Amino acid sequence: MVRPFELQEVPALSRSTVDRQEALRTDPQRLTARWPDARIMVIDHGGRTPVRREDVDSGPASLSTRKAAEFAGEPPAGASFLGEWEGVDYWMLPVDPPSESDTIELDGGWGVRQEVPVSADEAWLDLRGHGALLDDTSAGLLTTAEALRNWHRRGTFCTRCGSAVRLVQFGWISHCTGCDREEYPRTDPAVICLVHDDIGVNGANVLLARQPVWPPKRYSVLAGFVEAGESLEGCVEREVLEEVGVAVTDVRYLGSQPWPFPRSIMLGFAARTVNGAELTPADGEIEEARWFSRADVRAAIDGEHDELLLPGSTSIASVMIRSWAAAEQ
Structure with a gap:
């Protein structure tokens, strides 16, 4: 008997393994205590993040995360908590793109070739063009990070009174400095x-x-x-x-x-x-x-x-x- 078709696989950007640990966003003491052992997913202004160059050809690719202790002794302003995976906390931190890099060409979808920066054995990939190249954990992290990054850069002023906002709960709430209004990431x-x-x-x-x-x-x-x-x-x-x-x-x-x-x-x-x-x-x-x-x-x-x-x-x-x-x- 023929049945109505269903999706044969999980869509690329729906894959994730990370526990978002929403409750920890209101527990700065716990997050700060675990910061030295946390991993940082860096992302530049174009939404690109580094993965191991060798993974790009063999796949699936894993994010090249950094040690949190290399950035600061505690979560810096601008860092967003993404969740926990296998006992490790993961954060997102905006950075400048690599100043010196070569490029390689990858398929960016629809048969269009796209130049990708390569620096220090890392390729800097964006989610839209190359999300399907990532492993499940990396795809989930980058999808969440890109959503937060876009919300942060578009929501710098209060929609009620026009005052500047500041981010609280480690990137997940914007708090108006004028009228105290709170706003959450929208979908x-x-x-x-x-x-x-x-x-x-x-x-x-x-x-x-x-x-x-x-x-x-x-x-x-x-x-x-x-x-x-x-x-x-x-x-x-x-x-x-x-x-x-x-x-x-x-x-x-x-x-x-x-x-x-x-x-x-x-x-x-x-x-x-x-x-x-x-x-x-x-x-x-x-x-x-x-x-x-x-x-x-x-x-x-x-x-x-x-x-x-x-x-x-x-x-x-x-x-x-x-x-x-x-x-x-």
Whole structure:
């Protein structure tokens, strides 16, 4: 019996092993006492962090963390507590990028080559382009660190009175110096939906589209932000109808992935529509929308399709498309 397809693997940025230890954010004595034995994940202004160069080719890559004692005798201003793993505390600390470095080229997703700085046997990778190269622990740490980094640099003033804010609870709360208002890191929900036709259980064709700013041949599934007062399923129906003019049914949840660029969580869904439904791309939002067969997608996964480039493996879209392609009709 054919069953509706499910995600075949955990999305790259949903992987994590670290215990966030939320209660410890209010226990400075405990965190300070353990600081000398803690590990620091450094991250530069571009969101890049060092990993062992030798891991980049062999994979999976592990973060090149530093000893906390090398920075200070206690947690410095700007350090954020990320959690605990195997008895060790992990922190994030912003740093300047390496001043002297060579570069190597890596696949940054969508078949685009990206130059990566290399210094002292370390390669400095960013999460969006290379999150899938990391091991589970490193992926979880960098995803959390990037989310905090983006929140810190965007939330320097109070949204109520405009006064400057200061970070408390080791990076997890901003406290207004004017009105005492507290704010926490925000996450904006966005849906991402794989729409297939109604042939069989899992369809024979999938709907993929490309944005105007994307290069030719680059396609993905449809996505959009949840509006105020809107359910997730309602958002799926609205976004698909708005972007390609298609009404969908049988909306079902697949899985989720944080996407801290700057502060989203992608909520993955599948939905059905009638075979051969006419596609009407939204002007200014969708450059082109097409139906692709399962054979087309499988060929693209193998790099053997001349008209279809699929999302890089860091995105949940990649897992969704690959899982659909592997399913029976």
